[in-house]
Amino acid sequence: MEPTTGARAAVTEGRAGAAEPAIRFDGVTKRFGDTEAVKDMGIEIRRGEFFSLLGPSGCGKTTTLRMVAGFEQPSEGRIFLEGKPVEAVPPYRRNVNTVFQSYALFEHLDVADNVAFGQQRKKVPKAEIKTRIAEALELVQLTGREHAKPRELSGGQMQRVALARALINRPAVLLLDEPLGALDLKLRKQMQVELKQIQREVGSLSST
Amino acid sequence: MSIARGQAGRLPFPRRREASRSAPPREFDRPRFLKWFLVAFLVFTLAPIVIVALFSFNSSKSLQNFDGFSLQWYRDFLNDTQLRESLFASLEIALVTMIVATILGTMLAYGLVRTRARFGGGVNVLMLIPLVTPEIVAGVSALLLFTQIGMQLSLATVMIAQITFSISYVTVVVRARLAGLGRDVEEAAMDLGATRLQTLRLITLPALWPAIVAAALLVFALSFDDFVLSFFTTGTSPQPLPVRIYSSIRFGVTPTINAIGTLMMLISLATIALAVALPRLVGRREYRAVLLGEEA
Numbered sequence: 001m002e003p004t005t006g007a008r009a010a011v012t013e014g015r016a017g018a019a020e021p022a023i024r025f026d027g028v029t030k031r032f033g034d035t036e037a038v039k040d041m042g043i044e045i046r047r048g049e050f051f052s053l054l055g056p057s058g059c060g061k062t063t064t065l066r067m068v069a070g071f072e073q074p075s076e077g078r079i080f081l082e083g084k085p086v087e088a089v090p091p092y093r094r095n096v097n098t099v100f101q102s103y104a105l106f107e108h109l110d111v112a113d114n115v116a117f118g119q120q121r122k123k124v125p126k127a128e129i130k131t132r133i134a135e136a137l138e139l140v141q142l143t144g145r146e147h148a149k150p151r152e153l154s155g156g157q158m159q160r161v162a163l164a165r166a167l168i169n170r171p172a173v174l175l176l177d178e179p180l181g182a183l184d185l186k187l188r189k190q191m192q193v194e195l196k197q198i199q200r201e202v203g204s205l206s207s208t
Numbered sequence: 209m210s211i212a213r214g215q216a217g218r219l220p221f222p223r224r225r226e227a228s229r230s231a232p233p234r235e236f237d238r239p240r241f242l243k244w245f246l247v248a249f250l251v252f253t254l255a256p257i258v259i260v261a262l263f264s265f266n267s268s269k270s271l272q273n274f275d276g277f278s279l280q281w282y283r284d285f286l287n288d289t290q291l292r293e294s295l296f297a298s299l300e301i302a303l304v305t306m307i308v309a310t311i312l313g314t315m316l317a318y319g320l321v322r323t324r325a326r327f328g329g330g331v332n333v334l335m336l337i338p339l340v341t342p343e344i345v346a347g348v349s350a351l352l353l354f355t356q357i358g359m360q361l362s363l364a365t366v367m368i369a370q371i372t373f374s375i376s377y378v379t380v381v382v383r384a385r386l387a388g389l390g391r392d393v394e395e396a397a398m399d400l401g402a403t404r405l406q407t408l409r410l411i412t413l414p415a416l417w418p419a420i421v422a423a424a425l426l427v428f429a430l431s432f433d434d435f436v437l438s439f440f441t442t443g444t445s446p447q448p449l450p451v452r453i454y455s456s457i458r459f460g461v462t463p464t465i466n467a468i469g470t471l472m473m474l475i476s477l478a479t480i481a482l483a484v485a486l487p488r489l490v491g492r493r494e495y496r497a498v499l500l501g502e503e504a
Binding site for chain 2: 069070071090091092093096097098100101102104105106107108117118121122165166169
């Protein structure tokens, strides 16, 4: 590779990383009727950062994630993804992917089709989707289960399918809603290690 | 013994193993006389049907003695233009009712479950009304409505009446399935880049597909042999088959009726069998290719 090209690429990446946080909350408040789920929240999460939201149930963690994903609109304040305000951007156009607490796998599709879903929507060429499925499944150690249906999988396996389904799209932000909640202790430890490995590639916000 | 029973007595039903260890199993969980209920039920349900089917193949006009096998009553039926017209009228009504009611009922179910509609509660109650309204009331009021607004009674009026009252069945069946399909599954699809329409087409409808098919075939079966609503809302010609049978019975029962009855039953049975079998048959990989025109 020519040195100048390499240098320019590095600069761009560096600039994006330094100047534009992956997620920025600016005075975000979310109300449901009379209850304030999220109050005047202001955070910045850099690219490549692993950010966890902690707190008792009902304190607004999931609501925060849903606002980033686009399923809820803030009552006040603004949210920026990669520097751009997103109130007008619908969920399907945000460069954000979520691993749902309930996994929310597509029961009628097999593992490979579940994982491929996001790439197919982006009209990625078939051959490329195929390689990416293989990569993603290898990452979550599910190679060989391509044609299993979600109901044939264990809880831990379903979660890893959900994770692969999100990661394959290489989102700017990966949201994990209670990512380890449903797993037993051994699997939890194993997933923690795996998540740390995966984390280097994407900026991620997680709720535990 | 008495102690053991006292402990077991805490459970509403003592476990089988415990019971067999201490005492011979008591059959209180399935009383013997229920068997006789079952036999009586089968006799009263099946016997008339079997007799009708049997005598539809009788070679003589007798409804008491079976004089040999023949297909003449089926020939009679198919050669009778009026009856044939009625059969096709009934099939047409059932088909149109099925298609329209299924589409509308599914849309209503989706609206009721997935949107925070302002009139949601009211619509929920309104939807149940056709299910609890006696059909005779529905029929008479439909007739009054059609004559009031000056609509000519015809097959179209039968269809309108039946569609109106079939929507609820579809909605009830589809809604149950939709409620079981978490909202998060659709959100996951949108999260992965599917628009609302794509989510509906690729995720929601395939998941609802077995319920939609079952509801559609249920409506077809109900509509095909519906008598009361059809009787009040039909014009003179062609009449739906059940209405035609009723009017011809007034001039005496002929074995042709048996033949028609047997055929109608076969059509209904086939519909129900399809409702049971179809989701299983096409529930595998290839159904997306069939339904959505996508390669599996």
